[in-house]
Amino acid sequence: MAQLTLIRNANVYAPKPLGVKDILLGGGTILAMEDKLEFHGALPKMDVQDAQGMYCFPGLIDQHVHMAGGGGEGGFHYRTPEISLSHITTAGVTTLVGVLGTDGVTRSTSELLAKARGLEFEGVSTYIYCGAYQVPTRTLTGTPRSDIIHVDKVIGVGEIAISDTRSSHPSERELAELASEARVGGLLAGKAGVLHLHVGDDDTRLDILFEVLRKTELPKSVFTPTHLNRNPDLLEDGIRYGQMGGYVDVTSGIRPDKHDHISVKPSKAIRKLLDAGVKPGCITMSSDSNGSSPIFDDAGKLVAMGIGSIATLWEETRDAIVEEGVPIEVAVGIVTRHVARVLKLGKKGLVGVGMDADLMLTDEEYRIRHVFAKGQQMVENGKPIVFGTFENADRVPGAPESRDHAGHKNTERGRQMISADEDDPDDFPDAEERQRKSRRDYCC
Template sequence: MFSLTIIKNATVYSPKRLGKRDILIGGRQILAISESIELHGSNLAIETVDAEGLFLFPGLIDQHVHMAGGGGEGGFHYRTPEISLSHMTTAGVTTAVGVLGTDGVTRSTRELLAKAMALDFEGVSTYIYCGAYQVPTRTITGMPRSDLVLIEKVIGVGEIAISDSRSSHPSDRDLAELASEARVGGLLAGKAGVLHLHLGDDDTKLQLLFDVLKQTELPKSTFTPTHLNRNPDLLKDAIRYGKQGGFVDLTSGIRPDEHDHISVKPSKAMRMLLDAGVKPHLITMSSDSNGSSPIFNDQGKLVAMGIGSIATLWEETRDAIVEENVPIETAVGIVTTHVARVLKLAHKGQIKPGLDADLLLTDDKFQIQHVYAKGRKVVEDGKPIVFGTFENVSGIPGSPGSKAQTGKENTERGRPMIEHDDDDPDDFPDRDERQRKSRRDYCC
């Protein structure tokens, strides 16, 4: 059912500061922004949310999520799990782009596409890159170009590994060919058509990318290199690249810890890029969530393994504001508006009438309180209120604690069945119906 929501008295950053405003949401879109919105005489259901004392930002866009899992370095037991819906929403992420990563053998682009479709159905917006670390890379239709043209959710090619011992060490010609496939596929489909590049720790840093740009007429906007805060030398190369007009993507999940003594904290890296003169609209940040975080010694031996968290995206944005004195508008733009521009997601990344109602409300300490995805409240008071299909699985048949039987017995078929409703023409419940009812009403 179409419903209306009015968020009142929020301090709005679109990400430009608009001051205290009311926001009207209808369906999945923002309908209006005004100093005061009042509706009278409507027969529609209207929810009013008092956001006095809260900041309102666009929902975060994460362009690098291993949503179907990743990893595998070190053995099969290091394969990382899929991401869940509430893991994303409680982190403030309402739009995500899926990647494969190192393992293009036991994982496939088809599997990634299926996971993206599932998350989209459950409540957030999703896209994917076709490909994996390797060249020739992994696709669905046989060519990156046709993946982009024929599959709606494919918006680019990646993540292709360079400057990394785990890469297939592509030549400048290999990289130029992949970039051309991405660019032309994007042109034909009206999509971003970017080539998303994983950067490792090799001493070559961004040199291969500089070489390709020197030898071809490919625009810099075709390339989105990431993990650029992996070490100080790579960050210096990223500054050089950014000052020449290239996009630079930091990774919020790569930051110093007890095993990693080399990486640059993302919030500090953001401050360094800005201080060096890189224009804010060229800077983005993504999480690398659910990807493995292997640490190797100088002999190439795996010495530690972690897993990326999508929560780091807002954590590092908050740290940039609070600890590094990056202006709120600038820091928030780096994880919203600028990403939407790079990926040509015209309906995302801003708080503006006509755009998707992807909204993030925080308190004055920038702690996440409420999240709306496609106009639907999915997080309330910092807790998820909408879950993925198999989250909290105690009510699903066959799971621990579930009942032995579900539904009414059908004597003709001899096993538990749900009684048919002649008024329901659909074999499957829609998303909202399924999430209103107990999960033990449905079986696979």
């Protein structure tokens, strides 16, 4: 039987406040949750954790992550790296959706899919969008509709760029066709079928989206425009769209700094949306993690380059609670429950019996202490305890942090091996059998 975990005395926000509860996890699911769980008779091995004085929230859902890397504006050396498992989990994220961005040439949907499958194997839940900035966009099977139907992890199309000099400047007809592909694919496959829209700095803002909705019968639920806190004028368009009942996505990785004096701090953008009467269920937030963050001057020259961090998702949620006075359940819902509803992830975004065992425990100052993904503890006392396959630098030949890297011949540099995981489905021979075989049989 799978390992059971009992979390005692956690102050649960599901995200609705439920009070102090005991929570039993097993088989990747929340098996029970009561004021006090009592057990009698023989029980399998159980890990018991006391969460006295801690908040328990659903694991965060990040619907916009360049998990296989992104960027390239400024040259090949600006290609951003893949995200690592421990970066995800220490940020409290247990479910993420991968995207391509500006670069749909040296980055591919198949590469994104492979990364998503790798992260899933390592312990978190993953999905992807097919496509990139460009129209016609990038697919695996020939059409976005076919990708959504035939590929399990594809739940929508994105990120398609509008109102941006880096976009393909799609027409209203082209955008409506893409939205129809996403919607019908979603209907046929029982998936979200969303069109995830990157919105840039152009003065046209959300004009094309408003026109498509005016001229077609497409439901607003198909569209998820993001980066709406990029500048105050765009946020005003976002407020208008949200007041109409459309989904609006704030980007936690876009916030003012010494190079960016225009964007609206994400936590403040959330406060503005709520104050304007946008229903909390229409507001979501994502990180744009591992995407490049180029800053251009008025002449279009690149003047600064940053990289998005997934850690900003909880940082800005905390700031919404502490600095902007957003109720806990509202702020947490923006990065959990509401995202799950937009993406039709029925087992995600809530703490409850039968839901996936994705949980985040924080102290009373909202600092992340423990994280569970599909029932497995990934973070303990703020530190990762489960790592991605190649996160240990010693496993990467020639890494600066690896042993004997400087001034010495290293005969192991090109032949470092990782033992086969006992859960690996491959028919990998055991140690005794390998000793009987010739070394040549296992060379590359």
